[in-house]
Amino acid sequence: MTKTTADIMVDALVQNGVDTVFGIPGAHSYELSDALARRSNDIRFIHTRHEQGAAYMAYGYAKSTGRPGVFTVVPGPGVLNAGAAMCTAYGGNAPVMCLTGNIMSHLIGQGRGQLHELPDQLATLKGLTKHADRIDHPGQAADKMATAFTEMLSGRQRPVAVEVPWDVFGQKGVAPQQGPAPRRHIAPDPDANARAAQMIAEAQNPMIMVGGGALDAAAEVLALARQIGAPVASHRSGKGIVSDDDPHAMNLIASYDYFRDCDLLIGIGSRLELQFMRWQWRPAGLKVIRIDIDPTEMVRLKPDLGLVGDAAEISAALSVALDGHQAPDRTAEFQEIKARARKASEQVQPQMGYLDAIRGALPRDGFFVEEVSQMGFTARFGFPVFSPRQYVTCAYQDNLGFGYNTALGVKVANPDKVVVSVSGDGGFMFGMQEMATAMQHGIGVIAVVFNNNAYGNVRRDQMTVFDGRLLGSDLTNPDFVALARSFGMAAERAETPAALAEALDKAIASGGPALIEVPVERGSETSPWTFLHPAPHG
Known part of the structure; x- marks a missing residue:
């Protein structure tokens, strides 16, 4: 043929x-x-x-x-x-x-x-x-x-x-006969696995750091964490691999607290951005094991031991190699660290109040799509996630215009799940024309636009680092509610966390495309960077 x-x-x-x-x-x-x-x-x-x-x-x-x-x-x-x-x-x-x-x-x-x-x-x-x-x-x-x-x-x-x-x-x-394209498989090195198991068995305070390469290894990572008594830390791409309400899950604030006593860092599908780029401090004598399917990662950041292969396969193999090794129950210790982290994060306002409102309204299996904004930055530590892939991030690109458009693709792929997009006013306007796509194809994303009439992060830096010399960071915006309604979309304004929760409930119940504008006073947000780039441990 x-x-x-x-x-x-x-x-x-x-x-x-x-x-x-x-x-x-x-x-x-x-x-x-x-x-x-x-x-x-x-x-x-x-x-x-x-x-x-x-x-x-x-x-x-x-x-x-x-x-x-x-x-x-x-x-x-x-x-x-x-x-x-x-x-x-x-x-x-x-x-x-x-x-x-x-x-x-x-x-x-x-x-x-x-x-x-x-x-x-x-x-x-x-x-x-x-x-x-x-x-x-x-x-x-x-x-x-x-x-x-x-x-x-x-x-x-x-x-x-x-x-x-x-x-x-x-x-x-x-036209030839076609079938599914084959995938290449990287066989793990059993000797390297054995050496890793020995290093883990000897560690007193191990920590697992997960990234996007571990999204399909959730069960295996959690089993290993429980077996060796390790917390599981995540930044953006790894959120939800271990549910945030599991005792072993730690956000980036809690994990930094724990890190001061860590003696073995196990990176699974992670670039280890937190530990080697953001935290700027590592405990003396720290050893590093990396598990990654990309062998070039072992060159970019050389570990004490590198295991190249599939995250789920190697994590499961390590659990087998550690059979009989059972760490003491550290649940109470981990919960105390997590409670301190939660209390510390509450100073970041109004972001945490609004994120709590979104988390309360969003079903447990709903999707949260971030964007570079004051809410997006804060969500990296302030928004709990319960399953892999439910927190969709732009990874290290941190690019404006990502959020709403990406959320539409998430909803097309998951039509029976609630999808909330969180953007700032600047980022949302990079892709607001896709409200027409949402309406034409019936893509029921809920866009929450936090409007501070600024590129908020740029403005804060200009105010604090450059003596208040503002250039291109203040914005004049349209009426987002009227704009959305002009597309035929349901839209309203919410000026408090309680009002946002109520508006989200209404939008979720309707099931259709919706926009909620949240006005925020320009320059009023507490900086989340205290936690994203913390000071070195004393």
Whole structure:
């Protein structure tokens, strides 16, 4: 059977479990759009109002499920518009796939100034992704799509991209039989596991630090933590891997308190950002074990012992190797540390009051999507999370415009769950046009916009570090409630935590798209950075 390149690509999507594609159709990829239209029973297409929105929605879909998030945009400006989201997917270790076109194959590299031409689009994509390739003939389509899926899903998951010249999408070739793309497996080193088990058995005050690489290892990490009597710390990407209401879970405030006596740090799927970049202090004699599927991490931050492989597999192997080792019950000690941390965090107001209101209204299995803002920063230590993937973060990119768009992708992937997006006024306006997407496709995200009429963090730094010389940090905003209503969206204003809780209850009950604006006096927020960058232990 012969099929077009585009049809073979769509076959690959279906065979690899893709059920949703986000994007904006355009001339260079009309054949791909038509192939998707003819497979609408298999793949839902969500069209957005900006390419960045499409890519962020794919990211939200991927981060909240662990399944591939796929988007398609036009080449050139479309790819560049989606670039910020691909940076986020790279930093957040998300399996996101970009499908795009290019100019006519015989004109690539000629510099003739064709529609949407970039000097070297493939090189640009390679700089933003783990893997990028071009399909030059329909006979390559199946193999190159399979390779893209394998690269995206094997080892450290990160975004990939596939581009196709304008004239190649519609060319026909023999369509091979396709199945799910294989994943590569890294076998753990049993000798290294044995050495790690010995180091753990000898430790008096071990700590486990989890990151995004441990999202699928929750049960194994908790079993190991209980066995060795260790708290489990997290920052952003690791929140919820051990439920925050479990005695072994510690937020970044509590874990810093415990860290003063730590003698063994076990990093599982984590860059150890807290301990080696933010805390700026480590106890004497600290030893470090790293468990990571990416061997280059052992070079970036060299541990005393590195174990390369899957987090769940190695954690389970360590529990077996430590069979018979049972640490004393430290629940009371851990609870005391956590209580001190909670009391300390309550000084960060009004953020903690509003975050408590959101946590009280959000169902236990609901999703919280942060954004760079005073609420977002505070949520890293002040918002409890009970399961992996329920706290969706932009990882180390910390980019404005991430939150609302990503939340829409989370909701598409989890239609039966409540999804709350928390943004500042500055960040929300990077992607507010996607309220149209939410309304057109019935995507019931609840956007909570904290409006302090400023880029709050920039303004605080200008006031405190640069003698109050303000430049570009004060904002004049629209009426967000009126704006949302102009899209046909339910919207209201809440001026206290109690009013926010009531508004959230109403929005959750309705099930539809909603916006809640929370006015905050400019410059009134307590800085959360006391805890995000704490002073060294004395």
